[in-house]
Amino acid sequence: MPVAIFSQALSGLAAHGSVIQALVYRDLQARYARAGLGWSWIFLQPILQMVVFTVLRGILGIADSGGMSLVIFLYCGLLPWNFLTSSINGASPSIFGNAGLIKKTAIAREVFPVSAVLAALVDLCVGLMVLAALMAWFAVPVTWNLLWLPVLIGVAILLSLSIGLLAAAVAPFRGDVHLAIPHLTQMWMFLTPLFYSSDRVPSGLRSVLTFNPAVGLVEGFRNVVGAGTPPELLPLAWTVVFSLLTLVVSWPVFRRMSRYFADVL
Amino acid sequence: MPDDVALSMEGGWKRYGASLGRELLRRWWPRRRTPPAGREGPWALSDVTFSVRRGEVLGVIGTNGAGKSTLLKVLAGVSPLTRGSFRVYGRLFSMIELNAGIHNELTGRQNVYLLGAFMGFSRGQMRRRMPEIEEFCELGEFFDRPVRTYSTGMLARLGFAVAVNVDADVLLVDEVLAVGDLPFQRKCFAKMDSLYRSGKSLVFVSHALRMVERLCSQTLYLSRGRVAGIGPTADIITQYQIDTSAELLQRKTAGKTASPAADGPEAELPVRVLAVDLLDVSGAATTAFRTGEPMTIRVRYESDLDAAFPSVGMGISQETVLITGFSNELLGRRMPLARGRGAFCCRIPRLMLLGGVYSLTLKIRGEDGATLGGLGGGVYFSVHTPPEIRRSHEYGYVTTDVQWLDESSAAAA
Numbered sequence: 001m002p003v004a005i006f007s008q009a010l011s012g013l014a015a016h017g018s019v020i021q022a023l024v025y026r027d028l029q030a031r032y033a034r035a036g037l038g039w040s041w042i043f044l045q046p047i048l049q050m051v052v053f054t055v056l057r058g059i060l061g062i063a064d065s066g067g068m069s070l071v072i073f074l075y076c077g078l079l080p081w082n083f084l085t086s087s088i089n090g091a092s093p094s095i096f097g098n099a100g101l102i103k104k105t106a107i108a109r110e111v112f113p114v115s116a117v118l119a120a121l122v123d124l125c126v127g128l129m130v131l132a133a134l135m136a137w138f139a140v141p142v143t144w145n146l147l148w149l150p151v152l153i154g155v156a157i158l159l160s161l162s163i164g165l166l167a168a169a170v171a172p173f174r175g176d177v178h179l180a181i182p183h184l185t186q187m188w189m190f191l192t193p194l195f196y197s198s199d200r201v202p203s204g205l206r207s208v209l210t211f212n213p214a215v216g217l218v219e220g221f222r223n224v225v226g227a228g229t230p231p232e233l234l235p236l237a238w239t240v241v242f243s244l245l246t247l248v249v250s251w252p253v254f255r256r257m258s259r260y261f262a263d264v265l
Numbered sequence: 266m267p268d269d270v271a272l273s274m275e276g277g278w279k280r281y282g283a284s285l286g287r288e289l290l291r292r293w294w295p296r297r298r299t300p301p302a303g304r305e306g307p308w309a310l311s312d313v314t315f316s317v318r319r320g321e322v323l324g325v326i327g328t329n330g331a332g333k334s335t336l337l338k339v340l341a342g343v344s345p346l347t348r349g350s351f352r353v354y355g356r357l358f359s360m361i362e363l364n365a366g367i368h369n370e371l372t373g374r375q376n377v378y379l380l381g382a383f384m385g386f387s388r389g390q391m392r393r394r395m396p397e398i399e400e401f402c403e404l405g406e407f408f409d410r411p412v413r414t415y416s417t418g419m420l421a422r423l424g425f426a427v428a429v430n431v432d433a434d435v436l437l438v439d440e441v442l443a444v445g446d447l448p449f450q451r452k453c454f455a456k457m458d459s460l461y462r463s464g465k466s467l468v469f470v471s472h473a474l475r476m477v478e479r480l481c482s483q484t485l486y487l488s489r490g491r492v493a494g495i496g497p498t499a500d501i502i503t504q505y506q507i508d509t510s511a512e513l514l515q516r517k518t519a520g521k522t523a524s525p526a527a528d529g530p531e532a533e534l535p536v537r538v539l540a541v542d543l544l545d546v547s548g549a550a551t552t553a554f555r556t557g558e559p560m561t562i563r564v565r566y567e568s569d570l571d572a573a574f575p576s577v578g579m580g581i582s583q584e585t586v587l588i589t590g591f592s593n594e595l596l597g598r599r600m601p602l603a604r605g606r607g608a609f610c611c612r613i614p615r616l617m618l619l620g621g622v623y624s625l626t627l628k629i630r631g632e633d634g635a636t637l638g639g640l641g642g643g644v645y646f647s648v649h650t651p652p653e654i655r656r657s658h659e660y661g662y663v664t665t666d667v668q669w670l671d672e673s674s675a676a677a678a
Contacts, residue, residue: 018388022383026379029368100362101383103343103362105341105343106343107383260344260345262338263281
């Protein structure tokens with residue numbers, strides 16, 4: 001049964017391939033075409049973020065790096081995190097932001113949050129290229145564990161979609177969703193070991209971390225890329241389970257509400 | 266379902282206002298009775314049933330708020346029916362709001378691919394059609410320039426070119442047909458012609474009754490969400506005209522009487538108009554007339570004095586435009602007014618007015634020119650134009666008796 005749903009989803013994706021491609025291209029165009037520095041901003045964003053945090057490190061005195069350069073430590077964590085947040089922040093307005101199209105054509109509404117996630121994926125891929133350069137610079141050892149990367153990216157997409165679909169479905173009906181999400185993701189950020197590693201967290205708070213689905217993802221990235229070790233399977237499994245549970249709720253809700261998008265927009 | 270039906274709707278009802286909570290409830294507790302409709306709106310569509318045959322052009326008319334756009338949204342698959350169903354036999358393409366998907370930074374060519382993608386056509390399919398589309402929109406080198414450099418006419422041409430060159434069995438069209446300059450419009454009409462000759466069906470929604478009458482064999486008339494009429498276009502348009510005139514008439518005369526107010530300025534004058542009746546050909550008082558019919562205006566008055574040669578002038582106006590004014594003066598027709606109560610009539614053998622709502626004014630003057638009485642307003646009547654006259658008289662306020670002659674007859678005439 002899950003296989004059937006999965007293959008149905010894939011074939012649906014293929015049929016809508018050109019639309020999704022067009023939407024992603026349109027979103028990226030909108031973001032970068034008018035910028036003076038143009039497409040180079042895709043590279044600049046992660047680099048600038050890196051510079052800021054490295055400076056912060058000096059000011060705030062964040063010491064421990066868990067055996068790897070702090071730059072790598074931060075970058076490996078930020079990459080999947082940025083993907084997650086920009087997916088969700090992009091998915092939530094994807095329905096009411098495309099009101100004109102939705103009121104006019106009958107294409108499957110899923111293409112809108114999906115293309116938001118894929119647009120974030122493009123940024124992620126560029127970030128990976130920058131990461132590769134950083135790894136060369138800091139002489140980080142390359143291990144077979146890097147093969148975990150596609151898996152981790154897949155999990156990240158799953159998590160983003162599951163939350164993004166829910167946000168996209170509810171946002172046209174409740175404007176609060178769109179406004180609340182940036183704040184919620186900010187709080188989420190503090191609960192995620194981005195600037196600290198989880199073994200530094202006192203055991204009492206550690207239990208909170210176990211419920212955070214982003215932990216498995218972020219630490220997995222760090223382990224695989226920065227330390228050359230395989231990701232911790234238990235937190236990662238929780239991320240997958242959490243995503244699937246959310247998807248089981250969010251996708252049907254999306255389907256149900258999508259019938260009325262054109263009415264309320 | 267008969268083979269030649271392209272689209273059919275059965276008992277379609279639609280209402281807006283599905284609330285988030287109730288929808289979710291209905292999903293997981295289908296047997297639980299949902300709470301009574303509170304915030305749901307009135308029915309936008311009520312029990313709409315109709316069908317479109319292959320190669321047919323169906324017109325859809327109705328006043329604003331009648332449910333036309335709702336119907337279009339439902340047919341395009343964008344909005345669901347609350348009750349009832351509809352089926353499209355083949356592919357449906359909505360040409361309404363064509364430019365919703367256009368992206369300004371991309372070129373015309375790239376936007377064609379984009380629009381095609383939104384309509385469900387793959388890049389390969391669009392590539393095959395690209396030469397025809399490029400030729401149809403006649404944009405020249407602009408085709409490969411960003412769309413933000415286009416004028417509105419060019420944008421419309423782009424959208425239209427995509428729309429008419431893709432494979433669809435049913436097309437939904439609205440006033441988008443009227444964009445572009447005249448040669449382009451003619452090209453569009455020609456293309457539409459060839460489309461339905463090849464068996465495609467069209468649903469044409471418009472306020473332009475002349476266009477509807479010209480293009481559509483059958484028409485659906487929607488009023489307040491219901492089917493007020495469906496059938497041959499000429500009859501339906503006549504019905505629509507009668508209905509809208511009657512409504513307008515009702516609004517204008519609501520609360521007013523056709524005689525002057527007792528305390529108005531006209532009440533001071535020696536001759537007071539008691540009533541103005543408009544009579545049709547059979548002598549019955551009415552406010553609805555047909556173009557070409559006779560109309561008799563009967564004025565009942567009460568006079569304080571005798572007048573041997575009063576001049577009576579009447580005017581017929583639509584809103585602020587005086588269409589025609591006439592009086593009995595030059596005819597030397599004696600129409601004496603006697604003291605006390607009396608009446609006089611004026612007969613128009615053939616009413617030349619076209620469809621609409623009109624008002625009548627009248628003024629009575631004595632031989633010396635002094636105003637004896639009159640009525641400044643308050644008398645309204647409606648006219649509707651039968652199809653035979655509509656066919657040759659499309660515009661303006663009045664009909665004209667014309668004969669179309671060729672050169673030889675003109676020389677002889």
